[in-house]
Amino acid sequence: xxxxxxxxxxxxxxxxxxxxxxxxxxxxxxxxxxxxxxxxxxxxxxxxxxxxxxxxxxxxxxxxxxxxxxxxxxxxxxxxxxxxxxxxxxxxxxxxxxxxxxxxxxxxxxxxxxxxxxxxxxxx
Numbered sequence: 001x002x003x004x005x006x007x008x009x010x011x012x013x014x015x016x017x018x019x020x021x022x023x024x025x026x027x028x029x030x031x032x033x034x035x036x037x038x039x040x041x042x043x044x045x046x047x048x049x050x051x052x053x054x055x056x057x058x059x060x061x062x063x064x065x066x067x068x069x070x071x072x073x074x075x076x077x078x079x080x081x082x083x084x085x086x087x088x089x090x091x092x093x094x095x096x097x098x099x100x101x102x103x104x105x106x107x108x109x110x111x112x113x114x115x116x117x118x119x120x121x122x123x124x
Contacts (some may be wrong), residue, residue, distance in 0.1 A: 002026030002114045004093050009119030012083055016123070020078040022093030022116055030102030032112060033067060033078045035089035035121075042092070044107020046078065056105045060086075083123045090118045 008020040020033070032047035046067035048055045055067050066079040076093060094112035096102055102111060 002028055002095065002097070004095060004114055004116035006091065006093050006116040006119040009091060009121045011122045011124065014084055014123055016083055017079070017081045018083065018121060020080070020091055020093075020119060020121075022076045022078075024074045024076065024093075024095065026114075027098035028095035028114065029098055029100045030096035030106075030112070031069070031076055032094045032107055033065075033076075034092045034094055034107070034109065035087075036092070037089045042109045043089075044109070047102065047105065047107050049102050049104070052104075054104055056107070058107070080121070083121075085123050088121060088123050090120050092116050092118045 003025045005023045006020060012018055030049050033045045034042045035045060036042040045061050046055060046057050064082045068077040093116045095114040097113050
């Protein structure tokens, strides 16, 4: 049974930073961070296959966000720097089932079978 639990969201001023955490229980393969605002499609921000270290970043966050995996702690992180109001959204971590390979940059939400509950980030 796979469970993803996010934390670390909150309110921050523009230019500030936040670090999101996602504790993973169970066996997974591809992992990613997404975000979504009302009325918009879920946007894939960063993605990696857990057997690799080549992390994909969306252009909208490249150079500002960093995706890190701590396999010893079964936790993934999203360090977000230089935040802007456009980064305001609900943020989700997601994972694919063990044994499922994911191709770099494939951030279609349908490819991820496990989702956390989401954590809100508000930038003002």
